[in-house]
Amino acid sequence: GTAIPVFSLRSKDSFGVGEFKDLKLLVDWAAKTGQSLLQLLPVNDTTMTGSWTDSYPYNANSTFALHPQFISLPEAGVRVTKEYLSLQKELNSLPQIDYERVNDEKDRLLRKAFKTVGKKALVGPEFKAFYDANEHWLVPYAAFCVLRDLNGTPEFGKWKELSEYSRTAVDSFRAGHADEMDFYLWEQFCLDAQLKDAVEYAHSKGVAIKGDLPIGISRTSVDAWLYPELFNLDSQAGAPPDAFSEDGQNWGFPTYNWEEMSKDGYGWWKARLGKMSEYFDAFRIDHILGFFRIWEI
Secondary structure (H helix, E strand, C coil): CEEEEEHHHCCCHHHHCCCCHHHHHHHHHHHHHCCCCCEEEECCCCCCCCCCCHHCCCCCCCCCCCCCCHCCCCCCCCCCHHHHHHHHHHHHHCCCCCHHHHHHHHHHHHHHHHHHHHHHCCCCCCHHHHHHHHHHHHHHHHHHHHHHHCCCCHHHCCCCCCCCCCCHHHHHHHHHCCHHHHHHHHHHHHHHHHHHHHHHHHHHHHEEEEEEEEECCCCCHHHHHHCCCHHHHCCCCCCCCCCCCCCCECCCCEEEEEHHHHCCHHHHHHHEEEHHHHHEEEEECCCCCCCCCCCCC
């Protein structure tokens, strides 16, 4: 098999970055060369500041949401105009991925498409089925994204409103920001469909897809906002001094409050693994040692 980050799978049809659709080309190659497994780096949304610092795949803003950079724009309903083709050619010809520009342009074009095709999709049976199955994480994620945009920071402790999550307050907030939240709901609907389509194609060619489960969550994530009691937000995970790092490492992630997690039978973990199982036949568990012992700062 082969391990690969999706962003590196640029094809002539992609838009400056590898996309879920491009996995099909890799699957064809894997099948031709007798491989049975493709392992992907984490594919969750890492959008925090809109800058290059968001490009680190192990610091997601949600352990459930997929990264918008992997969306195929035409498949989501973006019109392939002269402007689109010109921009696509320019971004695809860059020697390195322009993370900020690619994501900014994708966001701009998707918001334009949302006004027409996106809003129509929201009333369809496919979206309703997706929404019903994912509402528990999807609505808080959409609210988080809108609040991050409005406040200019993912640090929810600094937000003017809703710095502490409340379902009632989110419902009230949603009533006043329906359009903005609906955009993020639709975007995730498109991403989910595109990744599942690529996985289905892989299975048809006898290729399994393996995911990557990061050991940590970001302290500025939907998960930390939604369930602060499940994490030791006053602690940071890392590694002690060793041959690789004289001073040790501070990864910045809060550690897990296993005692609290055990109270509902590890519901958050079951939901997380359940969601990953919709896409992946197997997972790599990052720093699996962390489930048994962890260096806590």
